[in-house]
Amino acid sequence: MHTFTLAELAKKLRAKEFSVTELTRALLARVEASQPRLNAFITVTAESALAQAKAADRALADGKAGPLTGLPLAHKDIFCTSGVKTSCGSKMLDNFVSPYDATVVEKLNAAGMVTLGKTNMDEFAMGSSNETSWYGPVKNPWNPKLVPGGSSGGSAAAVAARVAPIATATDTGGSIRQPASLCGVTGIKPTYGRVSRFGMIAFASSLDQGGLISITAEDAAMVLGAMAGFDTRDSTSVDTPVPNYVAELDKPLTGLKIGLIKEFFDTGLDADVEKCIREALGVYEKLGATLVEVKLPALPLSVPTYYVVAPAECSSNLARFDGVRYGYRCQDPKDLMDLYKRSRGEGFGAEVKRRIMTGTYVLSAGYYDAYYLKAQRVRQLINQDFKRAFGEVDVLMGPTAPDVAFEIGAKSSDPIQMYLNDIYTIGANLAGVPAMSIPCGFVRDLPVGLQICGPHFAEAKLFNVAHAFQKETDWHRRLPADFAKEVLS
Amino acid sequence: MSTSNNGWETVIGLEIHAQLSTNSKIFSGSATAYGAAPNSQANLVDLAYPGVLPVLNGEAVRMAVKFGLAIGAEIAPRSVFARKNYFYPDLPKGYQISQYELPIVAKGRMEIVLDDGSRKTIGITRAHLEEDAGKSLHEGLPRQSGIDLNRAGTPLIEIVSEPDMRSAKEAVAYLKKIHTLVRYLEICDGNMQEGSFRCDANVSVRKFGAEKFGTRAEIKNINSFRFVEKAINYEVERQIDVIEGGGKVVQETRLYDPDKGETRSMRSKEEANDYRYFPDPDLLPVEIDPAYIGEIKATLPELPDEKAARFVLAYDLSQYDATVLTSSKELGAYYDDVVKALAGEKLPSKEQAKLAANWVAGSLAAALNEHNLEITGSRIDAKRLAGLLGRIVDNTISGKIAKDVFEAMWAEDKSCDEIIEARGLRQITDTGAIEKAIDEVMAKNPGQLADYRSGKDKLFGFFVGQVMKATGGKANPAQLNELLKKKLAG
Numbered sequence: 001m002h003t004f005t006l007a008e009l010a011k012k013l014r015a016k017e018f019s020v021t022e023l024t025r026a027l028l029a030r031v032e033a034s035q036p037r038l039n040a041f042i043t044v045t046a047e048s049a050l051a052q053a054k055a056a057d058r059a060l061a062d063g064k065a066g067p068l069t070g071l072p073l074a075h076k077d078i079f080c081t082s083g084v085k086t087s088c089g090s091k092m093l094d095n096f097v098s099p100y101d102a103t104v105v106e107k108l109n110a111a112g113m114v115t116l117g118k119t120n121m122d123e124f125a126m127g128s129s130n131e132t133s134w135y136g137p138v139k140n141p142w143n144p145k146l147v148p149g150g151s152s153g154g155s156a157a158a159v160a161a162r163v164a165p166i167a168t169a170t171d172t173g174g175s176i177r178q179p180a181s182l183c184g185v186t187g188i189k190p191t192y193g194r195v196s197r198f199g200m201i202a203f204a205s206s207l208d209q210g211g212l213i214s215i216t217a218e219d220a221a222m223v224l225g226a227m228a229g230f231d232t233r234d235s236t237s238v239d240t241p242v243p244n245y246v247a248e249l250d251k252p253l254t255g256l257k258i259g260l261i262k263e264f265f266d267t268g269l270d271a272d273v274e275k276c277i278r279e280a281l282g283v284y285e286k287l288g289a290t291l292v293e294v295k296l297p298a299l300p301l302s303v304p305t306y307y308v309v310a311p312a313e314c315s316s317n318l319a320r321f322d323g324v325r326y327g328y329r330c331q332d333p334k335d336l337m338d339l340y341k342r343s344r345g346e347g348f349g350a351e352v353k354r355r356i357m358t359g360t361y362v363l364s365a366g367y368y369d370a371y372y373l374k375a376q377r378v379r380q381l382i383n384q385d386f387k388r389a390f391g392e393v394d395v396l397m398g399p400t401a402p403d404v405a406f407e408i409g410a411k412s413s414d415p416i417q418m419y420l421n422d423i424y425t426i427g428a429n430l431a432g433v434p435a436m437s438i439p440c441g442f443v444r445d446l447p448v449g450l451q452i453c454g455p456h457f458a459e460a461k462l463f464n465v466a467h468a469f470q471k472e473t474d475w476h477r478r479l480p481a482d483f484a485k486e487v488l489s
Numbered sequence: 490m491s492t493s494n495n496g497w498e499t500v501i502g503l504e505i506h507a508q509l510s511t512n513s514k515i516f517s518g519s520a521t522a523y524g525a526a527p528n529s530q531a532n533l534v535d536l537a538y539p540g541v542l543p544v545l546n547g548e549a550v551r552m553a554v555k556f557g558l559a560i561g562a563e564i565a566p567r568s569v570f571a572r573k574n575y576f577y578p579d580l581p582k583g584y585q586i587s588q589y590e591l592p593i594v595a596k597g598r599m600e601i602v603l604d605d606g607s608r609k610t611i612g613i614t615r616a617h618l619e620e621d622a623g624k625s626l627h628e629g630l631p632r633q634s635g636i637d638l639n640r641a642g643t644p645l646i647e648i649v650s651e652p653d654m655r656s657a658k659e660a661v662a663y664l665k666k667i668h669t670l671v672r673y674l675e676i677c678d679g680n681m682q683e684g685s686f687r688c689d690a691n692v693s694v695r696k697f698g699a700e701k702f703g704t705r706a707e708i709k710n711i712n713s714f715r716f717v718e719k720a721i722n723y724e725v726e727r728q729i730d731v732i733e734g735g736g737k738v739v740q741e742t743r744l745y746d747p748d749k750g751e752t753r754s755m756r757s758k759e760e761a762n763d764y765r766y767f768p769d770p771d772l773l774p775v776e777i778d779p780a781y782i783g784e785i786k787a788t789l790p791e792l793p794d795e796k797a798a799r800f801v802l803a804y805d806l807s808q809y810d811a812t813v814l815t816s817s818k819e820l821g822a823y824y825d826d827v828v829k830a831l832a833g834e835k836l837p838s839k840e841q842a843k844l845a846a847n848w849v850a851g852s853l854a855a856a857l858n859e860h861n862l863e864i865t866g867s868r869i870d871a872k873r874l875a876g877l878l879g880r881i882v883d884n885t886i887s888g889k890i891a892k893d894v895f896e897a898m899w900a901e902d903k904s905c906d907e908i909i910e911a912r913g914l915r916q917i918t919d920t921g922a923i924e925k926a927i928d929e930v931m932a933k934n935p936g937q938l939a940d941y942r943s944g945k946d947k948l949f950g951f952f953v954g955q956v957m958k959a960t961g962g963k964a965n966p967a968q969l970n971e972l973l974k975k976k977l978a979g
Binding site: 079080086088093096098099100102197198199200201202204205206232233234235236312313315316318319320321322324325326327336340360363364365368372 | 537539540541543545572578636763766767773
């Protein structure tokens with residue numbers, strides 16, 4: 001039953017082919033068995049999962065079930081979960097048990113979903129390879145020597161290995177789409193403000209957005225509908241109605257205008273990956289779409305812009321981790337300064353410190369105008385580029401990442417090389433527009449992701465476009481050989 | 490313009506922090522009441538738990554706009570919250586949410602009255618919204634510090650003046666005016682002991698005629714009018730001493746120590762924090778439209794200056810009396826009520842208005858002071874006081890007797906007429922009765938009478954006293970004077 005999509009599971013549970021409890025037990029066993037190989041989870045919540053499963057079985061029996069009742073999922077460990085450790089992949093929060101649920105968690109609990117556990121991630125979502133996690137790197141299910149991408153590497157690996165049919169994730173510069181691409185699964189980063197950030201531990205507040213990693217676009221459409229919406233506890237969430245994403249999945253693509261981002265094909269793109277992307281675009285042409293090249297001239301500036309804005313915000317957001325009220329505190333502090341310095345020095349990893357220092361620098365007196373303010377201006381230009389492009393085309397397409405998954409350790413000593421992995425994904429965060437990555441083929445036996453980007457609040461269109469492709473292809477149904485059997489040895 | 494010694498001119502600007510009296514905090518739903526058990530009014534947002542977000546309290550915005558309108562300021566159509574980053578245990582997020590480049594209120598002014606009766610306008614550069622920090626507790630915790638985050642997130646409006654004040658007196662006058670205003674507007678309780686209203690003073694000196702300001706020192710967190718005056722005067726003398734001794738004033742932050750009556754250095758400019766301000770990405774800009782401003786304008790009460798001007802114009806009060814009687818909204822209202830009850834439908838006579846002013850600012854204020862009560866807690870309400878003053882006006886009792894009646898009214902809840910009747914305090918205006926009393930006194934004191942008649946005029950007072958004593962103080966003083974003079978003359 002592990003190979004079923006969420007939509008299939010929903011039908012089978014209702015057809016009583018198996019119970020939620022049976023499904024949950026099977027998946028918990030897969031989670032346990034996969035841990036030594038993948039390290040995809042930081043916490044497994046077996047006990048509460050079984051309690052939720054029991055309640056879901058009862059609701060199904062009583063005819064009180066909603067569309068998501070009994071469907072299992074995993075939460076990225078960046079979402080606060082009441083009574084459960086919420087580490088954000090950091091030693092700093094290794095001892096932190098959240099006293100409250102994030103809005104996303106609260107909503108999906110209320111919808112009757114079953115939480116299997118909390119997935120591994122780059123520390124505070126800062127990384128593109130999952131190597132910065134305090135809990136050790138997550139491994140790519142397609143090849144354990146390779147990274148799964150990051151920062152939502154645990155969520156992507158869990159779905160790719162079918163230990164969870166769907167998982168929440170977050171995306172600040174590509175943290176949903178890049179691991180989805182590297183693991184061969186579907187990922188959606190919604191419009192900024194579509195999903196509440198309340199209870200989602202902040203990295204860069206103006207860029208962070210919660211989303212999903214799933215097997216299919218249809219599955220993501222089902223869950224995003226329950227997850228999205230205005231939240232009075234998040235002032236940056238947008239008060240605009242949530243459409244029925246599932247209802248719009250099967251619209252025909254006739255007349256769809258697809259923009260190919262010229263800049264994405266210009267530099268740094270692996271030739272085989274490009275070929276793979278071009279073939280996927282061919283599928284869309286067959287479905288009745290037309291392809292046009294569009295230019296987003298400011299887009300190549302997105303990486304440097306991002307690496308000013310995101311560190312600036314993170315340097316401030318992470319100031320609260322000071323060893324005073326919760327989280328890691330150093331042993332025997334001499335005085336206040338010692339408490340601060342050692343708690344933070346010992347509690348944070350190298351990448352987090354690098355970004356805090358970068359951010360502190362760009363906000364400092366005398367540098368603010370040259371870095372932060374200028375970056376904000378460039379951000380406006382990138383925004384305008386997207387706006388102009390969406391005046392001409394319905395969606396934008398291109399590669400999600402410049403290459404397939406790389407080896408663990410290959411880029412961890414070179415932050416610039418690591419940062420360039422997000423070169424195609426960062427633009428959507430800076431502009432706040434929604435974007436997806438869907439599996440579109442294999443290069444050197446490793447999955448490749450096609451990125452689809454739409455205007456603000458066009459999630460329904462993205463799901464529709466992705467779903468059409470997934471009806472024509474089966475890349476998204478491929479499973480890594482090691483995880484093909486239901487019972488993992 | 491006041492001058493300091495040796496041709497030095499003082500330049501002062503104030504930054505006033507007024508806590509807004511909202512029920513809940515500026516970015517969370519926690520209560521803001523003072524004096525609760527430590528950390529009992531701090532929720533996850535106030536404690537800066539991972540993942541929590543601030544949500545702006547609209548009431549704080551409304552109060553800031555109210556203040557802006559009352560000082561004739563510009564209300565920004567768009568203002569922005571910014572983060573002020575620094576580490577301190579009473580600042581849970583590691584940053585304070587404030588407003589920096591785009592404050593909600595800008596370019597206001599406040600008029601003060603100087604000692605010589607002349608008026609001066611103090612410019613108000615800006616007023617912005619921000620959150621208060623918590624408190625560090627050191628008492629009763631040996632070798633440890635406690636943190637109480639009840640105050641963390643309490644809304645503040647920081648009111649920044651231009652460097653327009655030229656003496657400690659002017660600074661206090663300005664501070665008092667703002668203090669009165671925020672209470673009129675009911676946006677701050679003004680309680681200085683509890684820290685609801687406090688100020689920082691930027692002080693510098695320069696030679697008269699100099700164009701450039703001297704280097705300033707900032708005296709932090711002064712929480713009483715008296716301390717503001719003392720701290721500034723101390724600081725001015727210190728700076729003059731430094732310069733005259735051949736030294737230079739350094740830009741720094743100083744603390745006022747009320748026990749020693751001196752200011753001392755806290756940190757220099759070099760040690761000052763780089764706050765790394767940037768717009769808070771968790772909060773949207775505050776957008777204010779003209780309709781909203783109009784709505785708030787309509788709710789503004791009569792402001793202290795307007796009320797004082799009305800008292801001068803309509804009641805013919807002196808500027809001094811008008812200022813005293815408008816020092817709080819409630820006192821002004823009380824005085825208004827007394828005058829209205831006294832004069833009825835008509836405008837009061839100048840004498841009635843003055844009489845009421847003297848009583849409200851005199852005996853009543855003294856009684857309130859003695860019992861540590863606010864005007865709203867007065868045991869004699871405006872109507873009862875007006876009743877008493879009415880009996881002075883219609884000559885039923887003298888002003889002196891009225892003081893005794895007032896005391897009796899304060900002690901028991903009876904009308905003045907009941908007290909006057911019960912105690913037989915009605916004034917004697919019957920000429921015959923007064924003459925009879927005078928005759929008796931003269932008969933009893935032949936020696937003094939002889940002395941008086943031989944030229945000892947001073948004994949007149951003795952006879953007044955004796956007759957008053959004989960009549961129980963009830964003789965009409967004017968009549969007594971007249972009749973006594975005649976009789977003594979023989």
